[in-house]
Amino acid sequence: MLMGNNVFLRGLVLDDVNELFNYWNNKDFMNYSGRINPYSKEELINWIQATWKEREEKKAFTFAIIKINDKVIIGTIRLKIVNIISRRADISIGIFNPIFRDKGLGTESLKLLIDFAFNTMNFLSLELKVFTKNKRAVSCYEKLGFKKVGVRRKADFVDGEYLDDLVMDLLIEEWKNDK
Numbered sequence: 001m002l003m004g005n006n007v008f009l010r011g012l013v014l015d016d017v018n019e020l021f022n023y024w025n026n027k028d029f030m031n032y033s034g035r036i037n038p039y040s041k042e043e044l045i046n047w048i049q050a051t052w053k054e055r056e057e058k059k060a061f062t063f064a065i066i067k068i069n070d071k072v073i074i075g076t077i078r079l080k081i082v083n084i085i086s087r088r089a090d091i092s093i094g095i096f097n098p099i100f101r102d103k104g105l106g107t108e109s110l111k112l113l114i115d116f117a118f119n120t121m122n123f124l125s126l127e128l129k130v131f132t133k134n135k136r137a138v139s140c141y142e143k144l145g146f147k148k149v150g151v152r153r154k155a156d157f158v159d160g161e162y163l164d165d166l167v168m169d170l171l172i173e174e175w176k177n178d179k
């Protein structure tokens with residue numbers, strides 16, 4: 001478990017399935033990731049179980065984001081190995097309950113995960129992909145020190161339009177946990 005001031009991160013449990021089912025199948029939320037098909041409960045249960053195996057094998061670390069005061073799951077966050085030799089990993093986050101967005105909780109959750117990635121797991125570089133039009137997410141990542149690597153133009157087709165993908169990265173030497 002990774003403990004912050006307003007949120008903590010814990011592994012997913014099967015009881016999370018109903019919240020994931022309700023929020024991940026929301027069209028607005030699906031558009032942030034570009035997912036087209038809704039999840040069935042069975043798929044989500046399989047996915048939760050797969051996160052346990054990935055964690056055991058140290059291939060990926062997926063957490064539920066829990067708001068401390070309300071004790072509710074508000075999203076998920078994930079760290080996934082890209083290259084173990086160069087110690088590079090990918091991160092992704094989704095605050096799926098919109099009432100908890102724009103309150104600093106995504107930034108706080110990312111700080112916890114980045115700290116875990118660099119200081120516990122000894123990764124050296126983190127990367128992520130975000131649609132250029134997702135200004136809030138880009139601003140959040142820039143605030144944490146992520147730099148723009150480049151743009152894959154018209155890389156995804158989501159909800160009737162072609163979207164550009166922005167790739168961003170953050171090196172350990174650029175990370176100071178005083179942001």
Ligand SMILES: CC(C)(COP(=O)(O)OP(=O)(O)OC[C@H]1O[C@@H](n2cnc3c(N)ncnc32)[C@H](O)[C@@H]1OP(=O)(O)O)[C@@H](O)C(=O)NCCC(=O)NCCS
Nearest residue numbers: 032094095101102103104105106107130135136137139140
């Ligand atoms: C992206 C996400 C993780 C950010 O977390 P959050 O808790 O909502 O964001 P925070 O409050 O920590 O920070 C957002 C920052 O973006 C800024 N922001 C918000 N809307 C903005 C906009 N349209 N343009 C520019 N900046 C914007 C906020 O002002 C804030 O900066 P500040 O702290 O300097 O004021 C969260 O909104 C989310 O999960 N959204 C839905 C799914 C998603 O987009 N996932 C990422 C896919 S790559």
